[in-house]
Amino acid sequence: MTVHIGAQPGDIAETVLMPGDPLRAKWAAERFLDDPVCVNEVRGMLGFTGTWKGNRVTIHGSGMGMPSLSIYANELIKDYGAKTLIRIGSCGAMQANVKLRDVILATTSSTLSTPSSGFFRELNFAPSADFGLLHKAFHVAEAREMPVHVGGIYSSDVFYDERPDLNEQMQRHGVLAVEMEAAELYTLAARYGCRALAVLTVSDHLLTEEALPSEDRQSSFSDMVEIALEAAFA
Numbered sequence: 153m154t155v156h157i158g159a160q161p162g163d164i165a166e167t168v169l170m171p172g173d174p175l176r177a178k179w180a181a182e183r184f185l186d187d188p189v190c191v192n193e194v195r196g197m198l199g200f201t202g203t204w205k206g207n208r209v210t211i212h213g214s215g216m217g218m219p220s221l222s223i224y225a226n227e228l229i230k231d232y233g234a235k236t237l238i239r240i241g242s243c244g245a246m247q248a249n250v251k252l253r254d255v256i257l258a259t260t261s262s263t264l265s266t267p268s269s270g271f272f273r274e275l276n277f278a279p280s281a282d283f284g285l286l287h288k289a290f291h292v293a294e295a296r297e298m299p300v301h302v303g304g305i306y307s308s309d310v311f312y313d314e315r316p317d318l319n320e321q322m323q324r325h326g327v328l329a330v331e332m333e334a335a336e337l338y339t340l341a342a343r344y345g346c347r348a349l350a351v352l353t354v355s356d357h358l359l360t361e362e363a364l365p366s367e368d369r370q371s372s373f374s375d376m377v378e379i380a381l382e383a384a385f386a
């Protein structure tokens with residue numbers, strides 16, 4: 153047990169899928185895994201371990217924002233031996249050619265800060281995805297004819313953003329979308345020699361102000377789980 157995860161040693165698989173929402177973790181575990189067992193429910197954060205095509209997998213919520221993800225990813229890596237961590241989540245598109253429901257595979261993520269900024273001091277560390285995972289995820293998405301974009305995203309600390317000027321600069325520099333967790337996941341993976349990837353679907357659009365209806369969110373979430381599982385094991 154750790155401060156935030158009630159699992160026993162050995163309860164967590166080396167491969168962990170991390171949706172933001174704990175109830176999505178439960179839904180995905182029940183839908184995709186064989187014999188899922190709940191391994192964490194501390195503070196209402198849920199984690200489940202089961203198997204997918206004979207491979208052990210944990211699906212554990214990250215919560216919203218980098219400080220929350222950082223707590224769970226630190227404990228999953230350092231205390232439970234997680235080696236491959238794949239975020240599955242939603243994002244807001246920032247480019248006109250990126251449409252609602254499109255899949256984004258984040259090569260890197262820009263930030264104003266991450267929970268690691270304090271000790272990096274003057275260094276602007278460039279967090280990056282694991283290329284092997286990214287490569288496989290790209291081929292899975294393409295084979296399924298899902299519209300997929302590969303490139304940089306923005307991990308923001310705020311959902312209710314008061315800096316439209318920053319968004320403009322990021323749009324100008326080709327940033328595909330905004331979310332709130334990937335940069336810290338990539339940074340922790342780099343620090344501890346793990347593999348990480350963020351597989352995102354576009355749930356809303358900053359330029360057109362469109363948003364995905366909730367039924368479509370469920371089906372895009374399913375697509376992301378499948379991409380993540382295939383990328384991890386195929």
Ligand code: HPA
Pocket residue numbers: 242243244308310311330331332355356
């Ligand atoms: N901002 C930040 N995070 C998000 C957004 C957004 O517009 N959409 C989905 N996750």
